Amino acid sequence: MRHRPPRGTAVAAVLVTVLAGCTLPPGAVPTGTAPDQGITVTTGAAPNQDVVALPEGSIDTAVEELPGIVQAALQRTGVPGAAVAVVHGGETVFAEGYGVRKLGEDGAVDADTVFQIASLSKPVGATVVAREVSQGVVEWTTPVADLLSGFELEDPWVSTHATIGDFYAHRTGLPPAAGDLLEDIGYDRDYIIDHLRHQPLNPFRASYGYANFGTTIGAEAVAAAAGTDWESLSEEQLYKPLGMDRTSSRHDDFLGRENRATLHTRVADRTFEPLYERDADAQAPAGGVSSTVDDLSRWMTLILASGTYDGEELLEEKALLPAISAQSISSHPTAADQRAGQYGFGFGVGVHPGGRVSLSHSGAFNLGAATTVVMMPSADVGIVVLTNASPVGAPEAIAAAFLDEVQFGHATRDWVEAYGKATANLSLPAGDLPGVPAPTDPAPAQTLSAYTGEYTNEYFGTATVTEEDGSLVLAVGPEGGTTAVLEHWDADTFAFTPRGENAPKGSLSSVVFALDGGTATSMTVDFFQSQSGDLGTWRRAG
Template sequence: MLVIIAESEAFPLARGDVDVSLTRRTVLKSAAAAVPVAALSTLPASATGLREPAAIGRLAEKIEAGMAKYAIPGAGLGVWHRGREYVRGFGVTNVDTGEPVSGDTVFRIGSTSKTFTATAIMRLVERGRISLDRPVRAYLPDFATQDPSVAARVTVRQLLNHSAGWQGDYFEDTGQGDGALAQYVAGMTKVPQLTPLGKVFSYNNAAIGVAGRIIEVVTGKPYETAARELVVDPLGLVHSRFFHSELDGFSVAASHNIVDGKPVVEPSFDAMPRALHSIGGLISSARDQLRYARYHLGHRDLPKLLSDRSRLAMQSHPGPGGTLFVELNGVGVSWMLRPTAQGPTVVQHGGDWSGQHSGFLFVPQRDFAITLLTNSESGPSLVAELFADDWALQEFAGVSNLRAVPQELPPSRLAAYEGTYVSQQIGLDGKPEELGLDLTADSGELVAGMGGQALFRFAFYRKDYVLAQNPDGTPTHVRANFVRGSDGQVEWLRYGGRLFRRQSATKKALRPAKLRHPATVW
């Protein structure tokens, strides 16, 4: 069966971490069912009598318009701007109950959880329990991968900067017991090695699962307990938990699917294999996420979990670069490091799970942070507008993406990129699944299709780098790039941070029989 899994961050045919499918996301972008938007919650700044900046009002209007356009029932927003905090809820937690979203409503944050795993690792680094540049086997002596030489050499840092080189989308459900993560890591021998260790960026959920297992072994505690003791509780994140059983008394955002253009509660989306908790399992609120962002901005009013040196090290010295919906200089210690035309670095993550999609970024040089949590399968469309496009960055931080002007290329140049590209994952049942995309030249661009259906267009803006557009030419706010092999020929398409191997120029990709799968981020 061919399946699509964004982030991060379904194969990410529009966002990364546990991510949703491109095909579904493309369809969802066309949904225009209006959804009632509840009254805004009171802002802390409003309570003090301070006037709300006009930019916050424009942001609220953009969110409300996006919720109506994309059929998103509810959203939680947190913004830190010019020394003030703005937290509010939009819409409803559940279309069946009509309960309003507040700044304390909890959503599953998906792959932003990876940065909590990395922060916990860094606390253990400072205690002398872990070294980023020691091999994984220093902590997991029996660690094995399909390529034995990689298992012997891969370091903790390479796990966290997504350069381990093995297939990243490994989602096997190993149960809900305390041994789930250990069993998951023991299954790494079924995960193929794609690229040489440390040489190529490819978004890697499985690698962060291994990092989570290191935390368990070093602390002697289940991952969730260790993460709470090392990060969540010391920071005072009172609405952040890993298990639904811990949410009694909380306002909880229900997950919604889109049916006939309208949001419908889908309880099955709430299930997550316990083995994926270090990868994308944290449930949190906009208020808690903003507090967490302010910690990583270095605000002195918050508990000091790490030295400034360690905190800043997470945001620097990136591994190999590429694209993950935006261009990346690379990944530091789990943080995506995004260049801007003006110079300041954007530190970014975000995450996706079925029916729960979010964005998270901050700009240290501008003391700005924003997080948005949504409760609909169509959430990635709004998240892309605010976290991949320039609008929010320009409005609040005065920075923008690197310049990208689409160019038309002659057929002779496009021929080097044409062909069928295939990516793989290991699903919840432990079985391999594939996704194939056909790329063909058309009017100076590449058309990406599946089963004869055009899904989007790639317009080149510099060598090997493309802007992804909808079939009608409207923007998706997503960038991707091609990766060349040692012979200089195009070997991979990197889309949503994942690698699609170029297989042939004639074989046509099959259309998946099913497009439903959990997503991971970006």
Template sequence: MLKRRSFHYSFFPGMASLCALMVFAAAASAQTPATSVPALDAANKAPSTLPSQLQDFGAYVDSARKTFDVPGIAVAIVKDGKVVMEQGFGLREIGKSETVDAKTLFAIASNTKAFTAAALQQLAEQGKLKMDDRVIDHLPWFRMSDPYVTHEMRIRDLLAHRSGLSLGAGDLLYWPPTSYTTKEVVEHLRDVPIKNGFRSGYAYDNILFAVATLVIEQASGQSYADYVRTHLFQPVGMDESLIDKTYLKPGMDVATGHAKANFKNLEPVPPMAWLNDPGAGGIYASVHDLAKWMNVQLAGGALPGPGKDGKPARLFSEDSQEQMWSMLTPITIIKPPIPELAPLTPHFFGYGESWFLSDYRNQRLVWHTGGWPGMVSRITLVPELHLGVVVLTNQESGAAFNAVTYRVLDAYLNPSQKTDWVAVYDKAVKKAESKADDSFATHEKARDKNRKPSLPLANYAGTYRDPWYGDVVISSEGGKLRLRFSKTAQLIGTLSPWQHDAFTVRWDDRTLNADAFISFSLDMDGHIREARMEPISPLTDFSFDFQDLRLTPIRKAEAE
């Protein structure tokens, strides 16, 4: 979340990655047939193989769909190496009849990151790299904006969110989709500002997974897509999974993402291919395939069936898994926004190699979330219980996947108590929404509508250049100012005066939920010196990192 996307949604609303963990208003949606293993009966009661707390699981998931306005959800549960349940609920797309089943493909977004970590660990086992190699040992041209960080950045650091980059730094290089190549994205890192100390703390990023993508390609001699398909999908048996949207074909069983335009009205959003940072979030998968992935993870990397030598076949070694599941970056534990969420507060919280690490009810959790345009997801493993649950959704509601996940965890960890997490998260969502409304009200109160721009509107037109993103063009069209990000087709919008030399930018694509302020500073002669941007709403996904842009006007000759 990242809006939503990216890339991790955490325990509580307000900690969402790529956008608010929350999206919101309840609206009724009809219950639809589901395909499952094992199947539900006509009364929507779960089979007897499920714990007693999950006997009404179908009705519970549908209540989450209705409350959080999610058209479709898919869930798989594995226990002790077996698939206890894999099932779809609801619709692939609103207004159409196709239903979600266990084999429906969803964008899993940042749950891709664990595949990237596994690929690097495999290459380390093959002797093609070491996890503590410097990145420049494999990509000599690699540069961060700080020479020390450039020199000391190790491959393991790429997976741990401890580089010193700020939250979501550089995401606008590929989010929404841009025309940059992966190599160009990484080359631009030399100009992305480092705002924190190297290895001094946690700040979620996606851009270093573009670096990891290139390391995998350099060490293996294969494209990222070919490597993951050959060395991860095929051994695990993930026959339905795809690297990105470009591999989708008409007629496939695939969910359509949905977003709340203007944070209000649910609409389908077009599928997105993340071609220039695939290692951060590109994979499409079903819960049927991800159940296999979870079982391999819970088996310490062991694959089903014997290997060629009669010994158990392995995807990666137990030592590699121990490294992936060892905490590299501690994360500050925050107070929950409402008291009902207090039971979810962990005793420890941190990040390993592409996995979050925490605890719940005295059990270690290994988990990750993902956010994408119109889709969010969560995979959660309880290693000591050999338990795993994956929840995929086609709406941007982290509240929905959390409510479903914790109902499953409670069934195995706390069977004597049946918490209605849907009601709890609904309360938390409403509180987050009210705070967002208060934030805009504060801006409105401070606004002086009588303060007009210092210059004629046409004088704000021109090409502005940021050191790491590139060019942003403002043009005067029919008496209005239009803003375009030169490498991002979706970022086109209209400027409206706010006060003084500040304007609002309202994007044409209303499902972005990323309207921004843009403020111009003038020199003593009344010429524009610089423009700065920031999101208007606190619910905007952090991957719209407008605040890191430093836009300076350039002469026409320079722009050409």
């Protein structure tokens, strides 16, 4: 059985980095030159705030170079459209769109085009939580079980002790992508959160598992404490105060925008097509926000100003700082000269080669979206890039090339190539059968009626296998709404093509029936088994 990394969460997990300090205090930035090296150092109040000084005028120059950076990245990757914004000194200094909202149509992308921002929803949502912490509604250390009645995970002790912060830092022990396949087959937020109690846990606070529905649990707890739903809370506590008029955590609102970007799925190298919709309402706090670069510029301005916007303190710096500080090791070094990846409460946090702290997050839907944000507090600069195509590293490459110009005055590497390689695994087919030759002389199956019937699974729910027009059809999810034809492979093994966010083009999975007395008693579906911690076996009902 072939196990493979989760897909819907992999981009953000790959790109989280380290936070080691905070914004330099005003007046604490004398400069000096390192002996015999010609390196100008901007020194802070403490040694861990020292950074390599920026070249004179580099931010202005980087902004001037940005259109060419964006256009080159889109041309090289084939991504249909992008919107990019830069904030600096409390202002939006750049906001432009490139390409088209949908291939084959005339609508151009501009700064007001609404994109689905995928996992960039996490740091936006963490800002909502920070505001609730500021107002005394919750603390990052509040156990979610105190706020969500009946909440439980596999381990009772973890169930009662896991905090809002633990879920936002992905350190509860939930495995990566826990719950994502339940969403893929149509289950709603309540069902998914309830059934995560069946997921085997990794060590509590000693492991990192990037999970959309872990973040969603933390957000649901905060909304419960506030006495409202998460979507309304986000709107009232963040979007409205910042004037983010085109931002929403509801998919219906996104569909209601005339100026919106269509998802484009990668079907070949540099080739994308508008094939699918992606309703992420079930995981809205983690991946369901839609927004514009103009709106997100307002949010970046708030973060870079440590919670102040337009002269008003919207959240206390002490409530925000834990979110933008390292809380979990997201990736351990594999060599002594590597920096570890770290994660805060909803923010990726890191240190650039010049010593500057960055706050970042990427997001992606394999069905057709890729986004990124990077903020550099010591330079008071941030960039957000939204695109309408499957993840191929384009937004990250644009942001990295811009920040190279900011920090060093020149590119340090080919970022399109580097991030293309970093995201290549996301388009690999899922399941255990891609590339496996079909048997040339397969053993015959039983009569199809031997496999038909109803099967139960405590995690994925009921599945039915029926015979239609001489083939087996598998139906899973609420009311059997997700179906697939099972093609005979060999003996009691069949094959099917999974669909959805976690099943890129070319995916192919086995379905293995176990029989007793000529009748199937169980079936194991590799696509579900290998991505859910061995929970993909259904047993015949009754």
